[in-house]
Amino acid sequence: MINNDGQSDLIRLKDLAPEALTAAVAGLGEPSYRARQIIKWVYQKRVDSFDEMTTMSKVLRGKLSQKFAINKMARREMLVAKKEDAVKFAFELIGSSEWVECVLLYDGKRRTACLSSQLGCALGCVFCATGKMGFIRNLSQEEILGQLIGINDYLALRKDKPVTNIVFMGMGEALSNFERLRTSLEIIMHEDAFNIGGRRITISTAGVVPSIERLIAENLNVGLAISLNAVSDRQRSELMPVNKTYPIATLVAAAKKYYQKTGRRVTFEYICIAGRTDTIEAAGELERLLGGFPCKINLIPLNQCGDCPLEKSSERQLLMFADELHCRGFSATIRKSRGEDISGACGQLAGGVRQGESL
Numbered sequence: 325m326i327n328n329d330g331q332s333d334l335i336r337l338k339d340l341a342p343e344a345l346t347a348a349v350a351g352l353g354e355p356s357y358r359a360r361q362i363i364k365w366v367y368q369k370r371v372d373s374f375d376e377m378t379t380m381s382k383v384l385r386g387k388l389s390q391k392f393a394i395n396k397m398a399r400r401e402m403l404v405a406k407k408e409d410a411v412k413f414a415f416e417l418i419g420s421s422e423w424v425e426c427v428l429l430y431d432g433k434r435r436t437a438c439l440s441s442q443l444g445c446a447l448g449c450v451f452c453a454t455g456k457m458g459f460i461r462n463l464s465q466e467e468i469l470g471q472l473i474g475i476n477d478y479l480a481l482r483k484d485k486p487v488t489n490i491v492f493m494g495m496g497e498a499l500s501n502f503e504r505l506r507t508s509l510e511i512i513m514h515e516d517a518f519n520i521g522g523r524r525i526t527i528s529t530a531g532v533v534p535s536i537e538r539l540i541a542e543n544l545n546v547g548l549a550i551s552l553n554a555v556s557d558r559q560r561s562e563l564m565p566v567n568k569t570y571p572i573a574t575l576v577a578a579a580k581k582y583y584q585k586t587g588r589r590v591t592f593e594y595i596c597i598a599g600r601t602d603t604i605e606a607a608g609e610l611e612r613l614l615g616g617f618p619c620k621i622n623l624i625p626l627n628q629c630g631d632c633p634l635e636k637s638s639e640r641q642l643l644m645f646a647d648e649l650h651c652r653g654f655s656a657t658i659r660k661s662r663g664e665d666i667s668g669a670c671g672q673l674a675g676g677v678r679q680g681e682s683l
């Protein structure tokens with residue numbers, strides 16, 4: 325069914341949260357278990373037509389197809405890292421010439437999907453290729469979940485298990501697209517859909533404090549990673565303009581509240597930049613800020629992107645900095661950078677073709 329604007333009148337099924345889907349199915353006179361059946365077909369079996377839903381009568385399938393569209397995003401491009409520990413995907417957005425990027429990371433038995441929540445990003449962190457694109461728009465629930473479906477299709481073709489862990493660390497600030505993030509999480513955690521528990525989901529934020537408060541209030545039971553990256557407001561505001569609105573002290577206070585209310589240790593992501601954030605003085609400042617707070621510090625070697633003038637710390641300096649933090653009582657790990665050669669590492673997703681490169 326096409327309306328006067330050339331758009332389909334059908335409801336995009338993957339834009340519906342479980343409750344909304346149940347209500348829509350009830351509107352067709354069907355019991356609530358039908359919604360669970362549909363969720364299973366769409367997210368676990370990843371079908372893209374009602375005809376394939378053979379546990380339902382032909383009449384019902386006909387009724388459903390008159391009301392809903394099951395859109396599936398086509399894979400536009402895929403790049404496998406040389407070490408085969410990361411795969412970057414670009415999926416085409418439905419009814420648009422744009423696409424979204426996401427990454428699959430292999431780590432032992434884990435299959436982690438690093439998902440995007442926005443096209444571009446408004447926060448403009450200087451070390452981030454996505455930030456350089458500016459903000460284009462929020463992704464819909466269909467577009468967030470479509471990335472996960474596409475990655476699971478890829479894994480299934482290789483007779484591998486589906487995604488086990490999720491991190492929202494792709495394109496965009498996930499907490500700035502809160503409503504769609506929240507409903508996507510409902511589906512991700514749903515036992516008839518992806519069935520991935522909050523223990524295996526991490527939301528990363530550049531530090532949008534009111535949204536951290538909302539995350540606490542909504543009690544979503546997910547892990548929180550805060551991109552800290554600097555120890556003084558002057559330094560952090562240079563790297564991450566969001567710090568001018570939510571300075572370090574406010575951010576650390578929100579992190580402490582998150583821990584108190586959820587009992588979950590917050591991870592501080594900390595990009596090591598040569599001579600700036602990897603010094604003994606910086607370690608001392610970190611102790612002043614976070615000493616005694618049960619948290620994790622994840623040291624990330626800066627990934628070079630575009631014309632970013634910053635230099636990454638040497639391997640030696642990174643190890644020395646990690647040692648310094650251990651001596652000061654922190655749990656600090658150096659994150660293995662995966663996918664750097666496919667621009668799939670932290671801060672490197674930027675819709676290559678949109679920027680005039682090929683993927």
Ligand code: SF4
Pocket residue numbers: 445446447448449452453454455456494495496497529530551671
């Ligand atoms: S690091 Fe995250 S918040 Fe900062 S510009 Fe990039 S995508 Fe946005």
